[in-house]
Amino acid sequence: MIAPTPITLTVNGETVAAQVEPRIHLTDFLRENLGLTGTHIGCEHGVCGACTVRLDGEIVRGCLVLAVQADGKSVETIEGLSDSGALDELQAAFRDRNALQCGYCTPAMLLTAHELLARNPTPDRATIREHLSGNYCRCTGYQAIIDAVEIAARARAGAKS
Amino acid sequence: MKAAAFNYARAASVDEAVQMLVRGGGGAKLLAGGQSLLPALNLRLMSLDLLVDITGIAALRGIRVEGGTLKIGAMTRHADLLTSPEIAAHAPLLAKAIAHVAHPAIRNRGTIGGNLAHADPASELPACMLALGATLVIQGPSGQRRVQAADFFLGLYQTALAPDEILIAIELPALASGERAFFHEYARRMGDYAIVGLAAQGKPAGDRIDALRLVYFGVGERAGSCPAAARILQQRHSPAILAEAQAALAADLQPQNDHQASAAMRLHLARTLLARCVNELLGRAEASA
Numbered sequence: 001m002i003a004p005t006p007i008t009l010t011v012n013g014e015t016v017a018a019q020v021e022p023r024i025h026l027t028d029f030l031r032e033n034l035g036l037t038g039t040h041i042g043c044e045h046g047v048c049g050a051c052t053v054r055l056d057g058e059i060v061r062g063c064l065v066l067a068v069q070a071d072g073k074s075v076e077t078i079e080g081l082s083d084s085g086a087l088d089e090l091q092a093a094f095r096d097r098n099a100l101q102c103g104y105c106t107p108a109m110l111l112t113a114h115e116l117l118a119r120n121p122t123p124d125r126a127t128i129r130e131h132l133s134g135n136y137c138r139c140t141g142y143q144a145i146i147d148a149v150e151i152a153a154r155a156r157a158g159a160k161s
Numbered sequence: 162m163k164a165a166a167f168n169y170a171r172a173a174s175v176d177e178a179v180q181m182l183v184r185g186g187g188g189a190k191l192l193a194g195g196q197s198l199l200p201a202l203n204l205r206l207m208s209l210d211l212l213v214d215i216t217g218i219a220a221l222r223g224i225r226v227e228g229g230t231l232k233i234g235a236m237t238r239h240a241d242l243l244t245s246p247e248i249a250a251h252a253p254l255l256a257k258a259i260a261h262v263a264h265p266a267i268r269n270r271g272t273i274g275g276n277l278a279h280a281d282p283a284s285e286l287p288a289c290m291l292a293l294g295a296t297l298v299i300q301g302p303s304g305q306r307r308v309q310a311a312d313f314f315l316g317l318y319q320t321a322l323a324p325d326e327i328l329i330a331i332e333l334p335a336l337a338s339g340e341r342a343f344f345h346e347y348a349r350r351m352g353d354y355a356i357v358g359l360a361a362q363g364k365p366a367g368d369r370i371d372a373l374r375l376v377y378f379g380v381g382e383r384a385g386s387c388p389a390a391a392r393i394l395q396q397r398h399s400p401a402i403l404a405e406a407q408a409a410l411a412a413d414l415q416p417q418n419d420h421q422a423s424a425a426m427r428l429h430l431a432r433t434l435l436a437r438c439v440n441e442l443l444g445r446a447e448a449s450a
């Protein structure tokens with residue numbers, strides 16, 4: 001038996017201290033230990049993107065980061081970002097455009113699109129496609145998702161001017 | 162799937178990491194970005210006793226230009242390479258290639274050292290190292306050694322690294338005046354491993370290309386240099402010379418059959434890429450391919 005390792009991190013702004021086995025990945029830790037089930041799990045080998053979370057402000061695959069590696073770091077999930085209002089325009093556009101059906105991919109799509117718009121407020125469709133290329137959606141066929149990100153970008157640009 | 166149990170330790174320095182690898186025998190492995198290692202552990206394609214996390218070693222990160230040489234720390238992430246002005250200015254081949262390596266979330270973790278140590282034959286980066294004439298700096302229990310890229314990649318996931326050695330840095334000669342880079346790949350979607358790709362650099366001189374290095378990836382068990390085709394392209398460009406160089410690829414490459422493409426399709430795509438490369442380096446219109 002391998003002894004659990006103590007870790008302390010912030011999750012959505014709150015300090016969390018826990019004991020975890022080294023083999024537990026960050027998404028399992030968030031879901032199983034903290035009950036934050038908005039972050040999903042598809043493949044657990046980096047291909048589908050459903051497990052996307054933010055680690056120190058950057059999106060990562062939660063299934064490809066160990067929970068022990070998040071020690072001393074800041075993690076944000078769909079729950080935290082959604083509550084903060086940071087995703088308001090994106091969420092509204094996803095609803096309006098029917099950019100989700102089962103919703104399994106949606107939290108990760110929102111986090112990934114959010115990162116893109118933070119870096120590039122007016123991306124063209126090719127840039128949106130490229131940035132979302134690592135996120136699978138098995139329902140929508142992607143067009144509506146690209147539409148929604150484009151609309152959210154315009155909504156944000158309009159709100160600023 | 163879930164990884165089997167393993168121990169985990171953070172190394173504060175390269176020396177400490179080497180000691181941990183030595184003590185761990187064959188059962189210890191380095192954890193860099195984890196973007197190839199953790200999938201393998203989660204899928205239980207491998208198991209190990211100890212993971213040595215080297216992500217905290219600040220000395221292994223960063224990009225510097227010294228004289229005519231670019232020095233890249235092994236733990237420099239793909240995302241850092243993508244946005245580096247030094248890489249864009251002095252290694253445009255690498256700048257072009259890195260945009261094709263995986264997806265944004267993976268590029269935020271994956272490192273150049275981990276990528277090269279992993280030595281995936283479909284990866285863009287080993288091919289760039291060969292095309293750029295890189296030197297790999299390695300540290301082990303008996304000190305440092307330097308290995309040329311051509312002697313580093315030995316086969317499918319095989320490199321010259323011993324189990325207790327760490328790749329610490331990569332040195333690249335900066336782009337010389339008159340040199341131009343070409344990079345293109347065919348993949349199912351942006352960011353996927355390539356079916357076939359070509360990394361090339363050379364000196365266009367009128368109708369000829371001097372000092373040309375052609376390196377294919379996704380073809381065969383490791384990145385494949387094509388010296389025969391490159392030699393032919395030192396002659397004045399003509400459709401016949403291009404056809405001769407395209408034919409010569411069959412001698413230099415060992416394309417494989419797999420679920421993505423047949424060997425014949427790979428060779429065909431390799432020839433198409435060569436025409437694109439020659440046209441781009443010589444500044445000719447794409448249509449004349």
Ligand SMILES: Cc1cc2nc3c(=O)[nH]c(=O)nc-3n(C[C@H](O)[C@H](O)[C@H](O)COP(=O)(O)OP(=O)(O)OC[C@H]3O[C@@H](n4cnc5c(N)ncnc54)[C@H](O)[C@@H]3O)c2cc1C
Nearest residue numbers: 046191193194195196197198263271272275276278284328
């Ligand atoms: C879905 C997906 C798509 C991908 N697509 C691509 C792609 O298109 N092209 C591409 O090139 N890559 C791709 N990758 C792989 C990615 O580039 C990885 O980041 C890279 O291959 C490994 O780097 P890492 O830092 O994550 O290494 P790790 O996964 O941490 O390590 C990989 C191996 O190298 C060893 N190692 C790590 N660092 C060192 C070192 N400094 N010295 C000695 N040994 C070391 C480790 O022990 C391990 O055996 C993809 C990955 C995923 C999950």
Ligand code: FES
Nearest residue numbers: 042043044049063
């Ligand atoms: S669950 Fe992490 S990428 Fe699929």
Ligand code: FES
Nearest residue numbers: 101103137138139
């Ligand atoms: S909405 Fe079902 S997977 Fe995207």
